[in-house]
Amino acid sequence: MKKILSAILAALLIFPSAGCKKQENSPETGAVSLEEIEKIYETDPNAAAWKMIESMSLEERIYQLFLVNPETLSGGFAETEVTDAMREGFTKYPVGGVILFGDNIKNRDQVIKLIEGMQKASKYPLFVAVDEEGGTVSRLGDINGVTKQPAMREVGDSGDVQRAYNIGKTIGTEIRALGFNVDFAPCADTLVNPDNTEIGSRSFGTDPSVVSVMVENMVKGLRDGGVASTVKHFPGHGSAESDSHSGRAISTRSFDDISATDLLPFKAGIEAGADFVMISHMVNESITKTNMECSMSTNVMTNILRNTMGYTKIIITDSLSMGAITLHFSAGAAAVTALEAGADMLLMPANVEEAAAAIRGAIESGRITEMRINESVARILKVKLERGIL
Numbered sequence: 340m341k342k343i344l345s346a347i348l349a350a351l352l353i354f355p356s357a358g359c360k361k362q363e364n365s366p367e368t369g370a371v372s373l374e375e376i377e378k379i380y381e382t383d384p385n386a387a388a389w390k391m392i393e394s395m396s397l398e399e400r401i402y403q404l405f406l407v408n409p410e411t412l413s414g415g416f417a418e419t420e421v422t423d424a425m426r427e428g429f430t431k432y433p434v435g436g437v438i439l440f441g442d443n444i445k446n447r448d449q450v451i452k453l454i455e456g457m458q459k460a461s462k463y464p465l466f467v468a469v470d471e472e473g474g475t476v477s478r479l480g481d482i483n484g485v486t487k488q489p490a491m492r493e494v495g496d497s498g499d500v501q502r503a504y505n506i507g508k509t510i511g512t513e514i515r516a517l518g519f520n521v522d523f524a525p526c527a528d529t530l531v532n533p534d535n536t537e538i539g540s541r542s543f544g545t546d547p548s549v550v551s552v553m554v555e556n557m558v559k560g561l562r563d564g565g566v567a568s569t570v571k572h573f574p575g576h577g578s579a580e581s582d583s584h585s586g587r588a589i590s591t592r593s594f595d596d597i598s599a600t601d602l603l604p605f606k607a608g609i610e611a612g613a614d615f616v617m618i619s620h621m622v623n624e625s626i627t628k629t630n631m632e633c634s635m636s637t638n639v640m641t642n643i644l645r646n647t648m649g650y651t652k653i654i655i656t657d658s659l660s661m662g663a664i665t666l667h668f669s670a671g672a673a674a675v676t677a678l679e680a681g682a683d684m685l686l687m688p689a690n691v692e693e694a695a696a697a698i699r700g701a702i703e704s705g706r707i708t709e710m711r712i713n714e715s716v717a718r719i720l721k722v723k724l725e726r727g728i729l
Contacts, residue, residue: 374617380724381711382613388720391729392713398551399433399463401698401714404678406436406466406686409443409457416527416670417442419449421456428458432691435468435684435719436521446548447483447517451581454518464728466567466719468521471510474540476524485513491526492555495543500556503543511564520566520728523617525557527570531578537588538577543723549598551607558611570608571617572657575601579621588663590623597626606648613723615653618682620663632663635673639683665689671697678707685717 351662380387392400409418412428421444437457444450454467469478474490482536488506510522529550530542543553554570574597579588592601605616618634627636634640634656644650659665659673668676672687674694678701689695701707723729 346559360394362371362463384724385717387724388717389713391720392716395704395708395716397699398651398695398711400712401695402433403435403716403719404683404685404698404712405432405434405688405691405694406468406684407432407434407691408440408687409453410439411687411691412437418453419443419445419451421460422506424680425457426460429457429462432695433462433684434465434691435463438468438470438523438687439519440470444478444482445556450479450482450517458518460545464723465642466521466723466728469514469519469571470523471514471519472524472526472541473510474508476541479514479517482517484516486510487513490540491543491557492530492540495553498549500552504556504560507560507562507568507638508564511561511566511568515565517519520564520726521569521615522561523568523569523571524561525552525554525608527573527608528572528575528577529600529604531592531600535577535579537570537579542577543604547603554604555607555611558608558613559729562612567614567656567692567722568608568612569615569617570605570613571622572619573605573657574619574623574626574633575605576619576621579602579623588619588621590621592623592625594625597623602643602648609644609648609650613652614726615655615684616650617655617657617686620657620661623662631676632667632684634659634664635676635680637680647679649709651718653683654681654724656682656686658687659685660687660689669697670694671700674698675701675707677688678711678715689697 345487373382379390392451409425410416410433413425415424444507448483458465464679470476473477473488478487479587480487486509494503512523526541528538528542529547530538530545543550558568578592618640620632620634621633626639640654656677664673670688670690674688675697702709
């Protein structure tokens, strides 16, 4: 850990925030020695994260909130290597993370080189994420050295808890060897509605107690395999009608029903150590209290997930490029609304520059405070520290 912290903090000292003097000559920016950060981290990782924030410009902090695909940074299509345009993108948009999809992945050596190149191009170490659930959602199943996994419904139906753990550990170990440090898995959705095709066999099943124990063990397996895990799609997308990729997905279940079923697997995953909770774009007025998506809802993210369930790590939206959002919000409005409601990270906004500009504008107008941004960045940096990414 000391070696990792030394490397990142050395970078901070060499490349001071835009518009600031070097740290050693600028006490107001929070000058801090490597030894001090190391000492703080040993006893209080949260305090170490806050100390690091003092070295970052507001622009850098805003962009840490975004997790994007490589094409957002390069302006290209189906990127499989780090280009000059992508390097320029990392400089212009110092994002908190990237996500790779099937079009970005050709073979083992190529994906390792791509990830290494992106980490080298980024001033701050990145979350590098992938949707590797098993079954129908597998971006890496055809890569040499990555084991194809069954649909999670098959695992749930087997009743074999150890199998869920083993799958998680195998996925974690194998994707970590490629350079990934975040898996957007497992699905913690209970399949309440058998006609729900967006979730379907991605769920461990229809019984929340079965789903809970499977989620718990897969989260533990992923963690032991060396990657951060993500329970999704909070507060449970398994009852929704329609598909949020193309438009609004609606659920009419009561809050009491959701509490008694859908929330249980998320609680199990959180208690097992999930580093991310991904928020669904589902609409359910009994829990959002408005006709807005859960990913835009203060009641869902702040009141239920943070305050009632006590979740302290990273809340990330589902992709903000999905039809459920783009049909009703501009990129800027979606970003600001989600942050106001309690999100920490914004996944794949339709336009990252527009989204960042809207956040800056909201800070300047007083709609969002700079402290609110700092709180999310602290959670992001703390997870990066704990997972050995920084």
